[in-house]
Amino acid sequence: MSFTDRLQNIATDMGADLFAISYVGNAVDPDLVSLPNCITVGVHLSDFLISGIMDGPTYTYFQHYRTVNTLIDQITTRLVIELQRKGYMACAIPASQSVKDRPGDYRGVFPHKTGAVHGGLGWIGRNGLLITEQYGPSVRFGSVLTNAPFEEAVDRSDEMAKLAVKNCGDCFLCKENCPSGAIQGGLWQPGVPRDELVNADTCSTHMTKAYGHIGRGSVCGRCIAVCPFANTKV
Numbered sequence: 638m639s640f641t642d643r644l645q646n647i648a649t650d651m652g653a654d655l656f657a658i659s660y661v662g663n664a665v666d667p668d669l670v671s672l673p674n675c676i677t678v679g680v681h682l683s684d685f686l687i688s689g690i691m692d693g694p695t696y697t698y699f700q701h702y703r704t705v706n707t708l709i710d711q712i713t714t715r716l717v718i719e720l721q722r723k724g725y726m727a728c729a730i731p732a733s734q735s736v737k738d739r740p741g742d743y744r745g746v747f748p749h750k751t752g753a754v755h756g757g758l759g760w761i762g763r764n765g766l767l768i769t770e771q772y773g774p775s776v777r778f779g780s781v782l783t784n785a786p787f788e789e790a791v792d793r794s795d796e797m798a799k800l801a802v803k804n805c806g807d808c809f810l811c812k813e814n815c816p817s818g819a820i821q822g823g824l825w826q827p828g829v830p831r832d833e834l835v836n837a838d839t840c841s842t843h844m845t846k847a848y849g850h851i852g853r854g855s856v857c858g859r860c861i862a863v864c865p866f867a868n869t870k871v
């Protein structure tokens with residue numbers, strides 16, 4: 638069994654539905670360039686719960702969202718352990734992270750969407766979310782950055798840009814259904830800044846005002862539920 642297969646088996650056995658390896662050395666901050674390859678894992682959220690948040694998040698959805706984040710952190714930590722046992726350097730990026738010491742708010746030290754796009758798992762939708770053909774936007778992601786060499790580690794962004802044109806196409810459902818007006822309606826292509834797609838501050842302010850009673854960090858999720866690629870037809 639190859640080392641890649643071993644890592645994928647570990648992730649899958651722990652609950653990952655998606656797994657990809659990519660080269661991200663062209664997209665990380667200077668302090669992370671020594672870890673140019675990325676392992677991305679994705680966990681499919683409950684379609685039943687996503688179907689129930691058309692009118693805003695529910696307590697059960699919020700708890701599910703947080704629990705899946707914890708599961709992802711466990712998977713990526715396990716992968717770091719495996720990489721280190723092989724003598725490589727590796728760092729797990731938390732599933733949900735917002736740090737204040739880097740430019741821009743509402744960002745972690747490395748965006749999981751970058752690893753997912755470079756790894757060919759999907760494209761960035763008009764809603765600023767990573768959209769997969771299998772589960773639409775109903776997926777949470779985690780990343781492991783590493784210096785382990787993988788022959789699969791390439792950048793597939795250009796292929797994913799074609800999917801954005803083909804699949805978001807004439808659809809504006811997420812923009813039309815966003816209660817805060819945060820979604821600008823633009824079409825993603827590699828290099829387009831997130832803020833040109835979604836105003837993160839407008840989205841966050843709306844969620845805090847409207848759904849603060851559900852819990853700190855509660856997410857609206859309507860732009861997930863309406864996407865035609867989500868499996869929300871229950």
Ligand code: SF4
Pocket residue numbers: 764814815816817818819820835839840841843844856857858859860861
């Ligand atoms: S989470 Fe809600 S408010 Fe934020 S962009 Fe999506 S639909 Fe709009």
Ligand code: SF4
Pocket residue numbers: 761762763764768804805808809810811812863864865866
């Ligand atoms: S709702 Fe439509 S435009 Fe928005 S991300 Fe999904 S496919 Fe793209």
